[in-house]
Amino acid sequence: KELGFNTINVITNGLxxxxxxxxxxxxxxxxxxxxxxxxxxxxxxxxxxxxxxxSFDKIIEAAKNAKKLNVRLRINACINNxxxxxxxxxxxxxxxxxxxxxxxxxxxxxxETPGYTKHDAIRIASYQEIATxxxxxxxxxxxxxxxxxxxxxxxxxxKGREEYIRTYWQEIY
Numbered sequence: 132k133e134l135g136f137n138t139i140n141v142i143t144n145g146l147x148x149x150x151x152x153x154x155x156x157x158x159x160x161x162x163x164x165x166x167x168x169x170x171x172x173x174x175x176x177x178x179x180x181x182x183x184x185x186s187f188d189k190i191i192e193a194a195k196n197a198k199k200l201n202v203r204l205r206i207n208a209c210i211n212n213x214x215x216x217x218x219x220x221x222x223x224x225x226x227x228x229x230x231x232x233x234x235x236x237x238x239x240x241x242x243e244t245p246g247y248t249k250h251d252a253i254r255i256a257s258y259q260e261i262a263t264x265x266x267x268x269x270x271x272x273x274x275x276x277x278x279x280x281x282x283x284x285x286x287x288x289x290k291g292r293e294e295y296i297r298t299y300w301q302e303i304y
Contacts, residue, residue, distance in 0.1 A: 132161030140164040142207075144186065145193030154196045164203040167194055171214045172224035180213060194228045204230045210265070211238035212256045218264045222272040222279070232278035234297075237261055262288035269295065 132139060139161040141148075148154045148165065169190050171177040177187040197204040206225055208214070214221065218235070225233055237258070265281060266289060273279060280297040281289065289296060 136161075138164055140166060142166040142168075143193075144168055144181065144183070145190035146183070146186065148193035148196055149189035151196045151199065154193070154200060154202070158200050158202055162202060164205065165193070165197050166205040166207060167197075168207045168209075169194070169225070170208050171217065172221045173214075173217065176213055176217075180209070180211075191228075194230075198229060204228065205232045205234070206230045207234045207236060209236050209238045210261055215256050215261045215264050219268040219271060222268050222276060226272060226275040230276060232280065233276050234280045234282060235265060237281070237283040258284060258288050265289070266292060 141157070141162060141164075143165060145165075145167045148157070148167075154162075167190055168181075169177065169187075170180045171187075174187040177190070178184055194204055194206075196202075206228070208221065210218065222233065262284060265284070269279060269292060279295055281295045282298050284296060284298075286293050286296055
């Protein structure tokens, strides 16, 4: 803040920011935006994906604290076979938290990913299945959430809605 930055952001799992006193101290020293990783509107699914029991309750409290303290709220979610069927319910839930943007990041491990064979428990569904669920949800929620970005989904799966896809490496081709 003292160096003149306008936006001071933390990308976080929200565990510490569930404590409003901690959050307030961070705001006092300049924090004015948080990007929280909320992977599902279903507590058990979120906690399973994070492998941190109780993380859902804490991150939702952190999101509420952001609103109480007037700190800009953005949200990330990794979309995978554990949560893609609930994108509509998820965006509906997120709209109650009033984020300024939501990033739907399609989980896309590659063979170069360390521990590649260990990802079998959270393999992605097919791009077509994910895109179908995302597109149906976009139709309902594009007016409720100011910005919805989709990452790592090929453009061809959201024909007519390419403006939502934010993947630089795809754009250059």
